[in-house]
Amino acid sequence: MPRRGGGVNANRPCGKTESGTGTGTHAGTDRTPAAPAARVFPVFSVPLPTPVPVPGVAPVPRAATIPRMAKHHDVAVIGGGIIGLTCAYALAKAGLSVAVFDRGDLGREASWAGAGILPPGNPDRAATPIDTLRAIGAARFPYFSAELGELTRLDNGYFRCGGIEFLPPDEAAEVLPLWEAEGIAFEKLSREALREIEPALGEVPGDPYLLPACAQVRNPRHLAALVAACERVGVTLRPNTGVDLITADPRRLTVAAGVVSGNEACPAGRVLVAAGPWSERFLTAGGRGPGVRPVRGQIALLKPAGRVTTRVLMIGKRYLVPRLDNQVLVGSTEEPEAGFEKANTAAGVADLIALATRTIPALASAELVKCWSGLRPGSPDGLPFIGPVPGWDNVYVATGHFRAGVQLSLGTAQLVTEMFTGRPTCVPADAFAVTRTPHSGGKPAFRS
Numbered sequence: 001m002p003r004r005g006g007g008v009n010a011n012r013p014c015g016k017t018e019s020g021t022g023t024g025t026h027a028g029t030d031r032t033p034a035a036p037a038a039r040v041f042p043v044f045s046v047p048l049p050t051p052v053p054v055p056g057v058a059p060v061p062r063a064a065t066i067p068r069m070a071k072h073h074d075v076a077v078i079g080g081g082i083i084g085l086t087c088a089y090a091l092a093k094a095g096l097s098v099a100v101f102d103r104g105d106l107g108r109e110a111s112w113a114g115a116g117i118l119p120p121g122n123p124d125r126a127a128t129p130i131d132t133l134r135a136i137g138a139a140r141f142p143y144f145s146a147e148l149g150e151l152t153r154l155d156n157g158y159f160r161c162g163g164i165e166f167l168p169p170d171e172a173a174e175v176l177p178l179w180e181a182e183g184i185a186f187e188k189l190s191r192e193a194l195r196e197i198e199p200a201l202g203e204v205p206g207d208p209y210l211l212p213a214c215a216q217v218r219n220p221r222h223l224a225a226l227v228a229a230c231e232r233v234g235v236t237l238r239p240n241t242g243v244d245l246i247t248a249d250p251r252r253l254t255v256a257a258g259v260v261s262g263n264e265a266c267p268a269g270r271v272l273v274a275a276g277p278w279s280e281r282f283l284t285a286g287g288r289g290p291g292v293r294p295v296r297g298q299i300a301l302l303k304p305a306g307r308v309t310t311r312v313l314m315i316g317k318r319y320l321v322p323r324l325d326n327q328v329l330v331g332s333t334e335e336p337e338a339g340f341e342k343a344n345t346a347a348g349v350a351d352l353i354a355l356a357t358r359t360i361p362a363l364a365s366a367e368l369v370k371c372w373s374g375l376r377p378g379s380p381d382g383l384p385f386i387g388p389v390p391g392w393d394n395v396y397v398a399t400g401h402f403r404a405g406v407q408l409s410l411g412t413a414q415l416v417t418e419m420f421t422g423r424p425t426c427v428p429a430d431a432f433a434v435t436r437t438p439h440s441g442g443k444p445a446f447r448s
Contacts, residue, residue, distance in 0.1 A: 073099040073236065075420065076259045076268035078243045078282065079275035082111035082219075082409045083398050085226045087272060090413035092233040094421055099268065100235060101261060103242030107223030109276055111405055113299060113374035115321045115331050116222070117312055118407050119163070119446040120213035125182045129431035130383055131445050133411030135182065136426065140410050141215065145222075151232050154225040157218030161322070163312035164189070164198070165446075166206030176209075178445040186211050200308045202361045204315060214312050216321055219406060246271055246282060246395060254393045270420065271395045276377040277340070279399040283389055283434060290385055290434045292400050294375035296338035298348040299331040302356060304366040318355050327369065330356045332403075336378060344371045378402050380438035386415055387433050396420075397434060 075091055077084045080102030088098045100106070121135025145158035167175065179186050189208040194201065197210075230237060241261045249255040258267035273282045277294035306326060313320040321329040330352045349371050357364045379385060379400035389395040398416055401408050411426065418425045430436070 071099075071236070072258075072267040072269075073097045074269045075099070075272055076101065076243075076266055076270070077272045077274055078259065079273065079279070079399070080106035080227075080237070080239065081109050081274065081276055082107065082223060082226070082405050083276075083401060083412055084272070084274035085223070085230055086409040086413040087274060087398055087416045088235045089226065089230050089233060090417045091420060092230070092235050094417050096420065098235045099238060099266060100230065101238045101241050101243050101259065101266070103278070104240060106227050106237060106239045110297075110374045110376045112220055112223055113297075113372055114219050114376075114403075114406055115299065115319060115329050116157075116217040116219045116406055117163070117314070117319060117321060118158075118215040118217060120184050120211055120215075121445075122183045123411075123426070126445075127178055127181055128444060129427035130408075131178070131182065132427050133408045133415065134404065134444070134446065136411035136414060137407045137409060138213070138215070141217065144410060145217070148222075148225040148229050152225050152228040154221065154228060156222035156225045157324075158215065158222075159324070160213065160215040161311055163211040163214030163314060164194070165209050165211060165314040166204050166316075167209060168206050172207060172209070174443050175445055178443075182445060184211070184445070185213055198309055198311065198313075200360050200362050201313075202358055204313075204359055206315065210311075216312060217406060218323070222406070243275075243282075246392075252393070254391065256392055256395045269394065271392075272416065273389065273395065273397040274399055276399060277375050279377065279385075279397065282395075283385070283397060290400075291380045291438075292385065293336060293378050294338070294340050295378040295402065296335040296342065296373055297332035297376055297403075298335075298344050298352065298371065298373045299329060300349055300352045300356070300371045301369045302328045302330060302363055302366040303369045304328065304363055308360050308362050313359060315355070315359065318352075320356060320359055328356065328360075328363065328366070333373075340375060342373050342375060344373050348373075376402050376405070384408065384412065384432050385434050386412060386431075387419065387429065390435055 074096040075098045077088050077098060077100045080100045084100055085107060088100045092098050118138055118141055119134065121131065121138035123132055123135040123139055126132040126135045141158060145156050148154065148156055187210045189210055194208045227237065243259045243261050245260050247257045247260055247265065249257045256271050258265060259271060273279050277292060280289045280292040283289045283292065304326060308328065309320065309322045317334060319331055323329065333348045333351065377400050379402065382402055384400040386398045387396060389397050396416065396419065398412050414426055419429065
């Protein structure tokens with residue numbers, strides 16, 4: 001989770017993320033199981049002037065000189081994380097020409113560093129818009145993984161491993177009706193049944209609920225496949241090309257003419273801001289933005305002598321994710337006070353190790369392989385911002401997905417593609433509006 005597009009945070013001596021370089025083929029034993037045939041996503045132009053201020057929109061730094069012209073695209077995407085890349089892929093498959101700009105390497109921020117948990121879901125019965133986006137991802141990820149594999153010959157590590165969520169009685173009273181209404185398969189386990197299927201577990205607080213359809217993906221592998229797939233469908237990828245500002249057409253100051261990177265003007269019919277916690281500067285109107293902010297999360301990777309668990313274990317805001325190579329990913333802290341500082345701290349890592357050894361005592365002798373941290377894009381109410389940006393006619397945003405970027409990526413891409421192509425949207429178009437009043441109601445079916 002380094003800054004969106006920046007190189008992954010090494011945080012020596014603990015090391016890099018679990019994948020190594022993340023390019024080409026990957027070591028490890030994860031393999032995508034056989035899946036049904038890949039499904040296809042269902043599925044503007046003025047000369048670029050010198051940048052001019054836009055009324056009601058606080059300016060971002062201007063280019064130092066009049067920029068040169070670049071190829072025109074239908075859509076310019078600011079940010080090459082999992083949201084920006086998945087949207088770019090879907091838009092390209094819908095027939096639009098797309099360019100993705102990132103200030104660093106593609107897919108090396110929060111998307112790269114996350115755990116890749118994919119809770120189950122049924123989009124036809126989801127109770128809220130956020131649950132619908134999550135359920136779209138749950139339903140389509142096996143097909144999408146197969147599609148990426150066929151297109152790129154890269155394995156993203158998707159597999160259905162099952163999961164166990166530990167819930168205190170008050171929280172169970174809130175979420176179990178949501179699971180039942182959505183048709184999610186689950187089973188409350190007795191402590192004896194829990195020991196039978198997960199004998200290495202210690203005393204974990206809360207009642208255990210088995211979720212057999214829970215799945216996971218290896219984030220670094222998925223991002224590598226997604227980058228390659230974008231190239232295959234014709235997306236123009238511009239890593240290490242930060243966007244300085246969005247330019248306006250002087251004939252209509254609310255119409256974006258494209259983006260500027262350094263001394264290069266990149267004309268586009270529409271702009272999509274998907275820059276994670278760095279999105280706020282492009283969303284500020286009248287001196288105030290919607291409140292996208294970085295929330296640091298630290299993760300540790302442990303290597304026990306043998307397999308200690310087979311399922312994702314979700315305990316409050318924390319989790320243990322077993323990989324097929326027997327390593328166990330432990331996460332994650334939530335540190336909004338850290339700002340844009342990516343670092344592992346002694347206290348943060350110690351807290352994760354304590355969680356791991358309480359949950360599975362055998363992990364006390366495991367090797368600490370790596371640890372890393374990243375910056376997730378938080379929002380005031382924990383929900384993403386998806387839709388038009390105030391002050392512009394053709395600038396949109398898709399950011400603020402916080403802990404759930406992977407699981408919300410396919411639903412977000414579908415929603416953005418529907419907005420851009422004029423099709424009926426999978427959720428109400430204003431469900432994630434930048435102008436909404438933050439609220440704390442409507443608990444989602446899953447935390448992450």
